[in-house]
Amino acid sequence: MKNSALWIKNGRIIDPKNNRDEIADLFAINGTIVESLSDECKAFATCIDATGLVVCPGLIDVHVHLREPGQTHKEDIATGTQAAAAGGFTSIVCMPNTTPAIDNPSVVKAIQATAKKHSPINLYVSGTITLNREGKDLAPIGALKDAGVVAITDDGDCVQDNGVMRKALEYAKMHDLVVMDHCQDMSLTQGSVMHEGEVSLRLGLTGWPSVAEDIIVSRNCLLSATTGAHVHMQHITAGSAVEIIRQAKKQGVNVTAELTPHHLSLTDESVGTFDTRFKMNPPLRTEKDRQELIAGLLDGTLDIIATDHAPHAPHEKDTDFDHAPFGLIGLETSLAVCLENLVHNELCDLNTLISKMTHEAARIVKIDKGTLSTGADADITLFDPQEAWVVSEQTSYSKSTNSPWMGETLRGKIKQTIVAGKVVFSDTELTQAPEATIHHTEPAGNPSA
Amino acid sequence: MSTNNSWNRKDLVGTYELSKQEIQTLFAAATPFKKLLSQKGATHPSLANRMVANLFLEPSTRTQMAFDAAARRLNAASTTLNGSASSLTKGESLRDTALNLQALDVDIIVMRHSSPGAAHFVSKIVDIPVINAGDGAHEHPTQALLDCFTLHEHFNGDLAGKEIVIVGDILHSRVARSNIWALKTLGASVTLVGPAPLVPQGFRHFGITISHDLKSAVSQADAVIMLRVQRERQKENNIPSLGEYTKQFALTQERLCWLKPEAIILHPGPINRGVEIDAHVADSPRTKILEQVTNGIAIRMAALHLCHAHVHGENGMETLPQ
Numbered sequence: 189m190k191n192s193a194l195w196i197k198n199g200r201i202i203d204p205k206n207n208r209d210e211i212a213d214l215f216a217i218n219g220t221i222v223e224s225l226s227d228e229c230k231a232f233a234t235c236i237d238a239t240g241l242v243v244c245p246g247l248i249d250v251h252v253h254l255r256e257p258g259q260t261h262k263e264d265i266a267t268g269t270q271a272a273a274a275g276g277f278t279s280i281v282c283m284p285n286t287t288p289a290i291d292n293p294s295v296v297k298a299i300q301a302t303a304k305k306h307s308p309i310n311l312y313v314s315g316t317i318t319l320n321r322e323g324k325d326l327a328p329i330g331a332l333k334d335a336g337v338v339a340i341t342d343d344g345d346c347v348q349d350n351g352v353m354r355k356a357l358e359y360a361k362m363h364d365l366v367v368m369d370h371c372q373d374m375s376l377t378q379g380s381v382m383h384e385g386e387v388s389l390r391l392g393l394t395g396w397p398s399v400a401e402d403i404i405v406s407r408n409c410l411l412s413a414t415t416g417a418h419v420h421m422q423h424i425t426a427g428s429a430v431e432i433i434r435q436a437k438k439q440g441v442n443v444t445a446e447l448t449p450h451h452l453s454l455t456d457e458s459v460g461t462f463d464t465r466f467k468m469n470p471p472l473r474t475e476k477d478r479q480e481l482i483a484g485l486l487d488g489t490l491d492i493i494a495t496d497h498a499p500h501a502p503h504e505k506d507t508d509f510d511h512a513p514f515g516l517i518g519l520e521t522s523l524a525v526c527l528e529n530l531v532h533n534e535l536c537d538l539n540t541l542i543s544k545m546t547h548e549a550a551r552i553v554k555i556d557k558g559t560l561s562t563g564a565d566a567d568i569t570l571f572d573p574q575e576a577w578v579v580s581e582q583t584s585y586s587k588s589t590n591s592p593w594m595g596e597t598l599r600g601k602i603k604q605t606i607v608a609g610k611v612v613f614s615d616t617e618l619t620q621a622p623e624a625t626i627h628h629t630e631p632a633g634n635p636s637a
Numbered sequence: 638m639s640t641n642n643s644w645n646r647k648d649l650v651g652t653y654e655l656s657k658q659e660i661q662t663l664f665a666a667a668t669p670f671k672k673l674l675s676q677k678g679a680t681h682p683s684l685a686n687r688m689v690a691n692l693f694l695e696p697s698t699r700t701q702m703a704f705d706a707a708a709r710r711l712n713a714a715s716t717t718l719n720g721s722a723s724s725l726t727k728g729e730s731l732r733d734t735a736l737n738l739q740a741l742d743v744d745i746i747v748m749r750h751s752s753p754g755a756a757h758f759v760s761k762i763v764d765i766p767v768i769n770a771g772d773g774a775h776e777h778p779t780q781a782l783l784d785c786f787t788l789h790e791h792f793n794g795d796l797a798g799k800e801i802v803i804v805g806d807i808l809h810s811r812v813a814r815s816n817i818w819a820l821k822t823l824g825a826s827v828t829l830v831g832p833a834p835l836v837p838q839g840f841r842h843f844g845i846t847i848s849h850d851l852k853s854a855v856s857q858a859d860a861v862i863m864l865r866v867q868r869e870r871q872k873e874n875n876i877p878s879l880g881e882y883t884k885q886f887a888l889t890q891e892r893l894c895w896l897k898p899e900a901i902i903l904h905p906g907p908i909n910r911g912v913e914i915d916a917h918v919a920d921s922p923r924t925k926i927l928e929q930v931t932n933g934i935a936i937r938m939a940a941l942h943l944c945h946a947h948v949h950g951e952n953g954m955e956t957l958p959q
Contacts, residue, residue, distance in 0.1 A: 386842045390653070392753040392774030392814055462754030507731055510752035510773065 193217050193229040194566060194609045199238025203245060203560040204543035214243055216566035219608035223562050234611070238570055241603055244542045245558050246278025246309075246567030247523065248549035250339070250368070251422060251446060251494035253515070254311075256302065257295070258287025263499035263587045265299065266306035268519070271497070271586040273613040275519040276602040278567035279310040279550070279557050284321070285343045291316040291327040293335035300336065308612035309605070310567070312553060314339040317356045317367065321345045324352065329359040338553040341368035341422070344469065344514075346404055348374055350411070357417035366444075366552055368420045371404035371429065372396075372470060381510055383425075383456040383471040391462065393509060396471045398426035405429045409436035412443050420552055421445040423496050425470040427480025434489040444552050446494040447485050449518055449525040452478065454592065464505045464512035465592045468498070482529075485544065486536060492549045493541075495522045499588030517586050520579070521593050527573055527600035538573065566609040575601035643952045644943035648760040648767040651776035652819040660819060662954065664786050666939035667932070669958045673710065674934055681958045683942045684713035684745075690738050691717040692748040693770070694755075699906060700770050700780070703930070704747045707937035713744070721751075735759040745945055748772075766944035768937075774809050779940055780905050781815030783933040785823060787925050788860055790932075791901055797824035802854050804886055805864025805913060806835040806875070812905050813864060817845060830854045831886060834875045851886055852895050861896065862903045863888055866913045879912055890917040901925055 194216040202209050215225045215233075225233055254268040265282075272280050282299065284290030290299070296313050303311040315332035319325045321342040329340060340360060346369060347353045360367045377400045382388050384395020405421055409432060412419040424430060424445045433445050450468065455475050458466040466472060484490040498515025505512050518525075523545070530536040547558030557567060579593045605613035644662050652660070673679045689708040693701055701717065708715040718734075729737075731750075738746055747768045748756055753775035760767040771777040788796055801820050807813045807829045820827050821844065828846040829836050836847055848854040855861050866882055876882045888902065896902075902914075902924040910916045918924065946953030
């Protein structure tokens with residue numbers, strides 16, 4: 189095999205895992221980060237001028253809905269992973285609420301095979317906790333692990349039965365898998381479509397009270413404490429839930445949690461005119477919650493940023509609020525929204541944000557990613573933190589356009605996304621990198637499979 | 638009151654967005670229509686050769702009849718599409734239904750739907766007026782406006798400082814919400830009474846008093862609006878039993894003495910005699926239930942007339958019956 193070399197010049201290298209933040213060059217050979225290039229290698233290396241850009245580990249998103257198999261009119265593996273690349277993500281974890289659900293190894297294998305053909309980035313798969321995500325019978329967790337899943341979750345259908353959840357955690361512990369949970373007590377959220385509060389009362393929409401999240405977060409903390417299993421709380425929305433997790437972590441309970449770009453930037457006030465772009469589950473909450481979520485992110489209670497990228501076709505969202513599906517797309521706007529709401533307003537430094545989108549995320553699903561250490565996979569994201577751009581349907585890679593930021597101007601632009609040393613996304617034509625478009629890389633699919 | 642005000646809305650979707658002047662304009666328009674109603678069979682031709690479509694995707698009898706009566710008194714033809722929102726969404730989308738009605742050359746859509754915001758959604762799609770006849774628990778503006786018109790007449794055109802008590806299932810009630818917004822806009826004080834799960838404390842955000850004590854609340858009232866108890870709420874455990882509800886929140890003959898002598902009683906209907914209100918109370922001269930029905934036609938005539946005039950670039954206040 190011919191050697192390939194990459195020389196990223198003069199960028200601001202931010203590698204939080206290694207406490208590195210300096211203007212320097214970054215090198216890779218054959219898809220691996222190296223200390224330096226020989227003169228011979230430099231001669232044929234692909235050169236990227238990163239002057240004025242941040243060069244960081246490729247971003248990682250552990251919560252993505254790719255809709256394949258089953259709902260490919262919303263998104264598919266090819267378009268979803270291309271959107272991820274355009275958003276600076278080099279590794280993502282897809283959720284198992286597909287049709288059929290990812291509750292057996294054959295679906296895992298099918299997704300991996302498709303990813304190998306069509307994904308420009310590393311696609312990791314999560315499996316279900318229970319068969320068909322029904323919350324009753326456990327999925328074959330060991331077989332799923334053998335097939336390569338990095339987590340188990342019933343995603344949108346939170347396991348309600350505490351006995352089932354306990355056994356799931358025991359199996360997950362045995363197989364060294366994280367259990368990701370969408371924390372929602374269904375008995376408190378029948379028919380709920382938005383946060384229960386002033387706005388829902390005014391609009392007559394059925395409310396989703398914060399306590400429904402708090403109860404399951406508490407349940408998960410208690411079950412994690414008794415089983416020792418790692419429970420990862422998906423998309424936390426309530427300040428009260430942040431406090432529960434904070435206290436559990438103080439006691440050493442093995443729990444982690446994620447925050448979405450939309451919950452840290454938007455509130456239930458956005459729903460004010462029945463705008464279905466703001467219908468999501470769990471719902472946007474109050475300004476007070478939003479502040480407490482950010483505080484939780486900054487003090488480490490909430491470990492990471494994850495998008496919950498949830499594509500829906502335009503005609504599905506174009507209806508009355510009750511009948512519109514929950515969710516929004518987020519891969520292509522995640523970094524910019526976080527920059528706008530955390531970094532540009534000086535709540536958070538760039539290093540902290542990047543750590544929560546790279547090595548911290550890798551730690552949760554135990555993948556060897558998220559750093560620019562010598563010898564690491566050359567998964568690298570280059571972005572201009574200040575460049576303003578307009579979110580538009582024309583430039584979006586996702587099949588769906590259900591983003592509240594559509595048409596908005598955001599500051600923070602992904603310039604290049606590099607997977608295993610190859611440029612898989614570039615926002616401009618590159619003279620020195622002929623492969624500077626979306627293309628298929630190897631290996632795709634689950635590297636550990 | 639001045640009748641020179643104009644109406645600048647295509648639609649009547651809710652009372653939340655209405656100004657005091659807009660509400661008073663509607664009342665001013667309703668007044669001559671009410672007078673017309675007192676003449677058997679009299680009509681006013683403001684909707685002559687026009688078609689009103691009743692899009693009722695949730696069952697209704699009296700609201701639909703009142704809108705029909707209003708349309709007929711304005712010389713409009715009306716057509717009705719009955720169905721359920723769920724059967725609709727299986728096939729044709731709400732957007733397509735709305736566009737089809739417009740393509741049928743309908744002039745006004747009167748719609749009821751089980752989902753909050755449905756009328757708002759349709760109003761953004763079509764160029765013709767949309768009158769909300771109830772959208773989930775969101776709004777039922779014509780019911781509230783007829784209630785407020787009834788109060789307005791009774792209190793000689795001034796609700797400022799009047800204490801209005803609304804009793805019942807507030808949480809699930811579009812009538813309550815529309816009344817709350819309109820009453821507040823008109824300067825009245827509003828107290829909500831009912832069991833805790835159905836009268837959430839969150840309503841305090843809107844400058845409203847919450848009470849679970851019927852006696853103390855109604856003793857201050859200038860008017861009491863009794864809401865119908867929906868029997869299905871019992872299945873959801875929002876009320877333990879109808880008997881439990883009645884024991885605490887029904888307006889019975891014995892409890893009438895809790896009210897000030899001059900206080901009046903309203904009920905949007907249909908009434909459940911023996912549940913939220915005693916037969917004796919329902920039939921007493923203090924209740925305005927049948928007055929409300931008449932006012933309901935007048936208010937709906939006003940709403941149809943004004944919205945229709947607006948989309949045709951006319952000031953509907955200049956084309957009212959003499």
